[in-house]
Amino acid sequence: MQLFYNPSLDNSFKQFFFNSEESKHIAKVLRKKEGDILYITNGMGYLFEAEILIADPRKCKAQIVTEKKSIPKRYHLHLAVAPTKMNDRYEWFLEKATEIGVDEITPIICERSERKVIKLERMERVLQSAMKQSLQTFLPKLNPAISYKQFMEQQMEGLKFIAHCEEGEKMELKRRAAADKDVTILVGPEGDFSTTEIQLAQEKGFVPVSLGNNRLRTETAAIVACTTVAIINS
16 A cells, blocks of 8 residues: 545545645656555545545545544653754654654754754655654654753653763663653763763753663654553553
8 A cells, every 4th residue: 555645634624635746746757647546644534545636646536535644652752852963863863763763853962062053854755754654644743853851841650761862870761661651761862961961961850771782873762752652552
């Protein structure tokens, strides 16, 4: 099954048009014809089955045949991860975290961050592509980049963890996280969080955790954290 994405769809639609890019892909690349069936999600839990009415590469028209609403997970995973120096590494994290099952992502700019400007539109496309590829119907929420201090001023519910490399008392994330609990996890830049940032996090109720014995890259640490929470909730 190939999945398409149309964020404007809801269960009130009967017929709709694809945009020019999707229309060209459907009619010219996939060579779909009138009467063929397509599967579409709006990224908010709905899976639509639609029949092509007009296979026009400029403006493909379809009619919804069936719809199904997916059940949301019993937990919400929010990863606040510092942008990596190389864009492709952060995009790899976004792709894999979406496949595994992240709900919300916030790029945080830290004291030691080497990259402070990110392209949200490009990152959104990575998330959409990963959602479609993994046949999911919920698109992760991508927040605008924010400074570490600003992030700490926000109110956050559930379990809160910070993964850092400094010495000190830390328990493994797999022993701290719990099933069916909302969780926020902080992952720092290549140079790690500063001592000041770690102290601030602890003052705000974040518990220091370890992701294993090995020193991990930012994007790897974020994926390990995401996977750990997913396994605990499986």
